[in-house]
Amino acid sequence: MAKLGDLARLIRSKNAGPFTLTFDVMFETDDVYRKVCASKVLTKASFASIYRVPEEEVTFFEHDAARAIKISIPRPAIQGSRDCGDIYGGQQHGPLVELEIPD
Template sequence: MTTLFDMCSLIRSKNAGPFVLTFDLMFSSKALYERAKRTRALTAQHMVEFYGVNEADVTLVYHDAALAIKASIPRPVIQSAKGDGDCYGGQQYVPLLTIEVAE
């Protein structure tokens, strides 16, 4: 089975302000992007399972022109508040690497 790690040229996470994390999945070809889109390779349920957020708080956007999927969730801790272990949100993407994508 192919993973998102295998299909993307870039997977990253970062802050979208102090209250939101955003995840960018950029695909290395139109065919791989279309496959991910068709099979719903990334879902709100993935974000719920990996990050413990409410499904209603997950935003998923498909950018056809950029061959990219963007997901946004509330930060579990406000940026730089006590207990924030990733001030820039740059390490939060790792669980997405292992998502398996159907043919």
């Protein structure tokens, strides 16, 4: 097994406005991108489980031409509010890095 963090060229999270976080997982080659998509380890349902949000609140799509997986969810706290622990949303991708992708 390989970790998603070892297979992806880039894994990042960031703000998509004050109410939404967006996640990007990008790959260098078509083969690796297809392998990760075919594994079904990273799906709308698995992402909802990892980030503890209802599945219907997850926007998830695979973009073949860009060799990328894009995911968006509501922020757990409004950007800049007292409860906001990551004002830029740039530290939320950590759990994705450790996902194990079967060979």
